[in-house]
Amino acid sequence: MIDLSVDDAGDAGTLTLSGGITIQHAAQLKDTLLEGISAAKGLVIDLSEVDRVDLSAIQLLFAAHRGLNDKGKSLTVAGTIPEAWHNAVKESGYSGSMNADDTTGLWTGEGK
Amino acid sequence: MEIDTSAFTEEAYELLSELEASLLELEESPGDQDLIGRVFRAMHTIKGSGAMFGFDEVAEFTHEVETVFDMARNKTILVTKPLIDLTLAARDQIRAILDAAAGGEPADKENAQRIIQGLRALLPGAGGAPAAGAAPTSKKPPAQASEDEPHVYRIRIKPSPDIFANGTNPLLLLSELRDLGEECQVIAQYDKLPPLENLDPETCYTSWEVFLTTQKSENAIRDVFIFVDDQCELNIRLLDREEVLGTDVQKIGNILVQRGDIPEEVLEQALKPIGDRLVEAGAVSPSQVKAALAEQNAIKSKRDKKVQAESAASVRVPSEKLDGLVDLVGELVTVQARLNQTASNRQDHDLQLIAEEVERLTGELRDNTMSIRMLAIGTTFNKFKRLVRDLSTELGKKIELTTEGAETELDKTVIDQLNDPLVHIIRNSIDHGIETPDIRIKNGKNPEGLIHLSAIHSGASVLIRVEDDGKGLDPEFLTRKAIEKGQIPPDSQLTDKEAFQLIFGAGFSTAEKITNVSGRGVGMDVVRKSIDALRGSIDVTSVLGKGTVITLKLPLTLAIIEGLLVQVADELFVLPLAAVEECVELSRRDISNAHGRHVINVRDEIVPYIRIRDRFEIGGTPPDIEQIVISDVEGKRTGFVVDSVIGQHQTVIKSLGSNFEHSEEFSGATILGDGTVALILDLSKMVRYVEAEEDLSEPAAA
Numbered sequence: 073m074i075d076l077s078v079d080d081a082g083d084a085g086t087l088t089l090s091g092g093i094t095i096q097h098a099a100q101l102k103d104t105l106l107e108g109i110s111a112a113k114g115l116v117i118d119l120s121e122v123d124r125v126d127l128s129a130i131q132l133l134f135a136a137h138r139g140l141n142d143k144g145k146s147l148t149v150a151g152t153i154p155e156a157w158h159n160a161v162k163e164s165g166y167s168g169s170m171n172a173d174d175t176t177g178l179w180t181g182e183g184k
Numbered sequence: 185m186e187i188d189t190s191a192f193t194e195e196a197y198e199l200l201s202e203l204e205a206s207l208l209e210l211e212e213s214p215g216d217q218d219l220i221g222r223v224f225r226a227m228h229t230i231k232g233s234g235a236m237f238g239f240d241e242v243a244e245f246t247h248e249v250e251t252v253f254d255m256a257r258n259k260t261i262l263v264t265k266p267l268i269d270l271t272l273a274a275r276d277q278i279r280a281i282l283d284a285a286a287g288g289e290p291a292d293k294e295n296a297q298r299i300i301q302g303l304r305a306l307l308p309g310a311g312g313a314p315a316a317g318a319a320p321t322s323k324k325p326p327a328q329a330s331e332d333e334p335h336v337y338r339i340r341i342k343p344s345p346d347i348f349a350n351g352t353n354p355l356l357l358l359s360e361l362r363d364l365g366e367e368c369q370v371i372a373q374y375d376k377l378p379p380l381e382n383l384d385p386e387t388c389y390t391s392w393e394v395f396l397t398t399q400k401s402e403n404a405i406r407d408v409f410i411f412v413d414d415q416c417e418l419n420i421r422l423l424d425r426e427e428v429l430g431t432d433v434q435k436i437g438n439i440l441v442q443r444g445d446i447p448e449e450v451l452e453q454a455l456k457p458i459g460d461r462l463v464e465a466g467a468v469s470p471s472q473v474k475a476a477l478a479e480q481n482a483i484k485s486k487r488d489k490k491v492q493a494e495s496a497a498s499v500r501v502p503s504e505k506l507d508g509l510v511d512l513v514g515e516l517v518t519v520q521a522r523l524n525q526t527a528s529n530r531q532d533h534d535l536q537l538i539a540e541e542v543e544r545l546t547g548e549l550r551d552n553t554m555s556i557r558m559l560a561i562g563t564t565f566n567k568f569k570r571l572v573r574d575l576s577t578e579l580g581k582k583i584e585l586t587t588e589g590a591e592t593e594l595d596k597t598v599i600d601q602l603n604d605p606l607v608h609i610i611r612n613s614i615d616h617g618i619e620t621p622d623i624r625i626k627n628g629k630n631p632e633g634l635i636h637l638s639a640i641h642s643g644a645s646v647l648i649r650v651e652d653d654g655k656g657l658d659p660e661f662l663t664r665k666a667i668e669k670g671q672i673p674p675d676s677q678l679t680d681k682e683a684f685q686l687i688f689g690a691g692f693s694t695a696e697k698i699t700n701v702s703g704r705g706v707g708m709d710v711v712r713k714s715i716d717a718l719r720g721s722i723d724v725t726s727v728l729g730k731g732t733v734i735t736l737k738l739p740l741t742l743a744i745i746e747g748l749l750v751q752v753a754d755e756l757f758v759l760p761l762a763a764v765e766e767c768v769e770l771s772r773r774d775i776s777n778a779h780g781r782h783v784i785n786v787r788d789e790i791v792p793y794i795r796i797r798d799r800f801e802i803g804g805t806p807p808d809i810e811q812i813v814i815s816d817v818e819g820k821r822t823g824f825v826v827d828s829v830i831g832q833h834q835t836v837i838k839s840l841g842s843n844f845e846h847s848e849e850f851s852g853a854t855i856l857g858d859g860t861v862a863l864i865l866d867l868s869k870m871v872r873y874v875e876a877e878e879d880l881s882e883p884a885a886a
Contacts, residue, residue: 095385095386098348098386099385099386102380102383102385105380106381109380126353126355127348127353127354127355127388127390128348128385128388130390131377131383131385131388131390132380132385135377135378135380135383136380138377138379139379139380163355163359163362163370164355164370164372164390165358165370165372165390165392165394166372166374169372169374
């Protein structure tokens, strides 16, 4: 499930993802991400209810994160990052891909 | 059971000095793989034998340093000044641990920690940011190769962009691959991933580089991809052991390429050998590069061969055994002198023949024994490279140390005792002699100062010269300072040579401010004391603004010196021949001409003299014509009056017992052929005593 809410001031958009985020939702995820990025100054992402992640989601979120960094906008994480996400990052070889730019802990590939 | 660890410590000390020398060389040519290899091997050997002999602290510490240098060897990290600095510090730390084991001060463990942390900070990925996919495989393949030994494969997987559309999940393929081996490292290549706006959510943009450690075959790996054969570009390569070690941590260039920071072509361009780049730039022709390479290789192989030959041909003997041998040879020389004398007294022709034969053999034996104890001074010189490097950095000066005559041989004892005085002299040159770069530029000099250290043989002596191109010594300034400190009378008129000798006075310092390095007024007087103890002499020449040359004249050996045997009444004395310049006669008339003062006119030069008969209260009546042995004592000509000069004498030096330790005017004794004992005079001490006494009795005298 993909849900985006932008607060009235337009300061932050909160993207809440739950269940499986896989190739079936990829097109929708891309559109929502683009919407959130253009509507708000920063994006808050909540993955805590996510239980399945595939490479398409990794690619999309990585591109989004990279784009936000380039634009000087922020990406923050709300709630805990689920093991499913960490495992997918690790398995896909994206661990450490964001280097020092990663303040969210999304790309470490290891759970706390 | 007590294990004899001395062999290890000795070897370790040698390795440490080799390590130091290699590091200093490496600093000058940081890219030299041979040197990096030498550093690595030295450390590796220390570690290995350290562990074997139970020096666990050494082994553990060295292991850390070795790990870092291993990466430098694999070109994962560059050889930088911080790395050299830290490795030198590590070398000192190993030395401190060894010293502690030998009963010295305990080594500073915190220092060891600091060094290790400093070294770790140099590693890629240190400092918080994990390097892209560079998580090191912690497991190294075992050293012994065997059939079942796991291989390391590098697998490049490039899925076709539409692989998602076929319902394939690449992550499952990767996890299948992971299940094949014990160790699997997956690095995503995401440089093809476009910005979000242009990204097709159903396209796979990612490719992978996988390092898999497995005992399975290449076919087993291919089997994983059997169902996606047409949707994947697969490239599998078995890495050999060298490369595996190299993948321990990724080479920086590869990391950059993977991160998409630079394209692969740029890396290849940057990694091209210098020769190729020069050719491309049109500076040299390919054949010139080829010739230069050939030359380089020839030199390298020659040097390697030389190093091998040197290590293969030597035997390690504790120096005490050699000292014992030299003592025995000394005794033999003494007995041989007696044999000679007895033979000539008896007028026995046969005995004389035997005595001559013994004399010849003894001479050869003596020379051989001495030559065993001879060491090249080069090792000492090498230590100074480090000293100059550290001190000049500390003082913000640029100084180059050049050396010459490193192969010059000196007695081991002399070399051992020469270290401290040379350190003081070089420290002085660095601190007081060489100016700071800005002052040097102002004075029209090369901003980089030069200290030249040389050693040459000169007869039975070795001359060691420390030459700097600094600001030189100002004789007037030195004289003024000495008068201020009350070390010489206020109206003293000194020659330049005498003024220069003032720097060796106790407590004499011209430094405006005391630095960490020198200026406390101790140091140069220590130099003189040490050189005196070695029966050597110091000569100073200096040109103001141009530089200073300090020359140490040292005997080749301490065990046997060339002496001049003289007689006063029934007493015999030996004067070191190295100091003797000439012998002149002293008649009653000369004495009366001098009106009671102890001076003589030698070719219009006034030479003061000391009467040995009076000095040692020998008594008896001197002959009508006495002999003056004029010697060079600390740059001043001084005469020693004796009854007669007997002649040159090979003097085997015996130290005096503790009863005589306050008789500083004698540096030892020797036994003559007939069994009588002659005392060896320490000329400079005698002169100093006489001067001190005269100053007391007539303080105003110049």
